[in-house]
Amino acid sequence: MDLLTGTYDCKVDAKGRLMMPSPLKKQLSSVLPDGFVLRRSVFQKCLELYPMSEWQVLMQKMNKLNRFNKKNNDFIRRFTAGVKMVEVDVNGRLLIPKDLTVFANISKDIVVTSAINIIEIWDKDLYEQAIDDAAVDFADLAEEVMGQDDDDHGIS
Numbered sequence: 844m845d846l847l848t849g850t851y852d853c854k855v856d857a858k859g860r861l862m863m864p865s866p867l868k869k870q871l872s873s874v875l876p877d878g879f880v881l882r883r884s885v886f887q888k889c890l891e892l893y894p895m896s897e898w899q900v901l902m903q904k905m906n907k908l909n910r911f912n913k914k915n916n917d918f919i920r921r922f923t924a925g926v927k928m929v930e931v932d933v934n935g936r937l938l939i940p941k942d943l944t945v946f947a948n949i950s951k952d953i954v955v956t957s958a959i960n961i962i963e964i965w966d967k968d969l970y971e972q973a974i975d976d977a978a979v980d981f982a983d984l985a986e987e988v989m990g991q992d993d994d995d996h997g998i999s
Contacts, residue, residue, distance in 0.1 A: 845870065847957035852967065854951055859944050860936040864955060867962065868935055875931055881939065881964075882926045883946050888969055890939070890947050892929075892962040939964070 851864040868875070877895040884891050893901070905922070908915040927940050939949060952967040965973070 846959055847871075847962060850954060850956040853953050853955050855939065855944075855949060855953055859939045859941060859949075861939060861953065861955070861964070863931055863935050863937055865935075867955065867957070868931070871931075878928055878930045879937075880926055881929045881943060882922075883924070883943065884963065885922070887963075887973060888947055888966070889973075890943055890949075890964040891958070892937075892964060894961075897960050 847867065847870055849864070849866050849870075851867065853861055853864060855861050863871075871894065874894040874896060879895060880893045880898040882891050882893070905919060908919065910916050910919070925942060925946065927943065929937055929940075931937050943949075947964065948966045948969060949964070950966060954963075954965045954967050954970040956963050956965070956970070
């Protein structure tokens with residue numbers, strides 16, 4: 844699967860269904876039949892949609908954790924709490940389960956945005972707030988994360 848690109852304003856219907864934006868659906872066309880995993884984000888009040896292949900890679904990494912270490916076991920439990928397998932139906936809709944809708948405060952207006960190899964699903968107001976809150980510190984963050992030398996795992 845290629846890396847995903849795009850941010851889209853969308854709506855969720857009364858039943859909690861999201862019509863996947865056409866450009867994202869096109870980018871995901873090769874993995875649509877395999878389904879997805881939808882989960883709570885660790886750091887934000889949003890949802891993360893993993894193509895099944897990406898989820899399996901992540902689970903293989905997590906499976907290497909020693910489960911006789913309490914912190915590892917607690918982490919696995921919390922990370923996978925509320926995880927749901929979901930599919931895009933023949934009409935291009937994705938049903939967001941009620942418990943995940945409640946977690947992310949999703950109402951009608953949402954933002955669906957790419958995050959490299961996964962998709963984030965946000966309540967529109969919370970997304971705008973997160974972007975606005977981060978704007979102040981973004982230059983410093985960009986310098987810290989991306990401005991390192993190659994030897995330090997930076998990009999430039």
